Amino acid sequence: MPHPNAELIRDLYAALDRGDAEAMAARYAPDASFEDPVFRGLRGPEVPGxxxxLTARASEMSVVVDEIEADDAGGSAHWVATYPFTRTGRTVVNDVRARFRFxxxxxVEHVDRFDLxxxxxxxxxxxxxxxxxxxxxxxxxxQVRGDLAAFLARG
Incomplete structure (x- = not known):
């Protein structure tokens, strides 16, 4: 039987695949942190924000997750998101390695790594x-920090 935190990771990416940001937000602690090559040092409400x-901007996103590992303290996963990039319409296939703390x-901590x-x-x-x-x-x-700040200010 998978560890409950492995299911937490699986549920996070299933929600992303559905474009369900509220279900994603429910999987983060209020003081969570997030970092990837674009979004650095996000904390608290910035993470679900x-x-x-991203889900409000995304259309036709497909997310596949595998290699999920988790225990009581931490975990990791490999995930691939395929979507048309909003600004150009070009298809992006983003191959990501994720690390988590629970x-x-x-x-409570989510770090994504991919080739920028x-x-x-x-x-x-x-x-x-x-x-x-x-x-x-x-x-x-x-630029993306400014975009996020403007998005959060709209409430």
Whole structure:
């Protein structure tokens, strides 16, 4: 029988596949943190806010998760999201490795890792590989932080 935290991970990605940000939000502790190559240092309400923003923008997203491992303290998973990037309409297949920490049956830390240059090339075409360069990545991070702040301010 799978560990309850393995089911928590599976449920998180099933909710993402459905575009159900509220079900995703329910799986995070109120003081949770999130980080990936684009969103750095998200805390508390920013975490579910990010998923609400991303699912509101996403159309036709498909998420497949495998290699789920979990125990009482932590876990990991491999997941792949396929979706049309909103700004360009180009198809993105984002291959992600996730790491989690848990407390009281909820996610308290979620760290995703993926190749930002590869993602950028899929989203924007060959020039998108420049997103892997630190100054360009920093500009992207500032922009998405601003997008998230505006989204959260709309309530």
């Amino acid at each position: 990010m998923w609400r923003m 407390r009281d049956g909820l996610i 240059g590869r993602w950028g090339a899929q989203a924007f075409g060959p020039p998108g590989r420049l997103l892997a360069l630190p100054p360009v990545a920093a500009l992207l991070r500032r």
